[in-house]
Amino acid sequence: MDVTLHLAQDPDADALLGRSPLALLVGMLLDQQIPMEWAFNGPATIARRMGTDGLDAHEIVAFEPETFARLLADKPAVHRYPGSMAKRIQQLCQYLVEHYDGDAEAIWRDVDSGQELLNRLEELPGFGKQKAQIFLALLGKQLGVRPKGWREAAGPYGEPKSFRSVADITGPESLAKVRAHKQEMKAAAKAARAAKSSGR
Known part of the structure; x- marks a missing residue:
């Protein structure tokens, strides 16, 4: 895997995401309750603090949990909730x-269909359906991983130029579009909650 990504908006962090499937997965896992760039900078920060130029699942598992949690909590913290994210x-x-x-x-690597890939992603700890669909869309749109039916399996995130998620971020301009879409979704959800409460 060697692709050019622009999710962290930082050359070194994005280079790691582009060459390391695990770093990309970890970035996706971190992408909640914090800005997207912060989340996708996380893998590079973790690797640097581990004293390596990449991430290795066996090495991360070998860490004593409290030690690994401290590694994420050091300032600047990798996430707003470093302890729970380390776990x-x-x-x-x-x-x-x-x-x-x-x-x-x-x-x-060897999936036969988009649905099979979605099922595999949904089985990952920390990946619900939405996160799995967004990651599937990212794989299809930017990494060329396109098993049969991948767009359908990714749902709305698989639509071309939908600018709904990180799957569509290829630079500052598209990042701004995705951020605007997220703000619209939050505003709509807030309005719906307000309407529901006032109707009681």
Whole structure:
């Protein structure tokens, strides 16, 4: 795997995401309750603090949990909730070691269909359906991983130029479009909640 990504908006962090399937998975796992760039910078920060130029599932699993949590909590913290995210990352890596011998790319290397890939992604610790669909769309749109039916399996995130998620971010302009879409979704959800409460 060697692709050019622009998710972290930082050359070194994006270079790691482009060459390391595990780093990309970890970035996707971190992408909740914090800005996208912060999340996808996380893998490079973790690797740097581990003293390596990449991430290895076996090495991460071998860390004593409290030590790994401190590694994420050091300032600047990798996530708003470094303790819980450290636990999730180790759970993800443990799953990869047990099911894929630590090889994250094996998740999508030999899949026959988009639905099969979605099922595999949904089985990952920390990946619900939405996160799995977004990651599937990212694989299809930017990494060329396009098993039969991948767009359908990715749902709305698989639509061309939908600018709904990280799957469509290829630079600052598309990042702004995705951010605007997320703001619109939040505003709509807030309005719906307000309407529901006022109707009681």
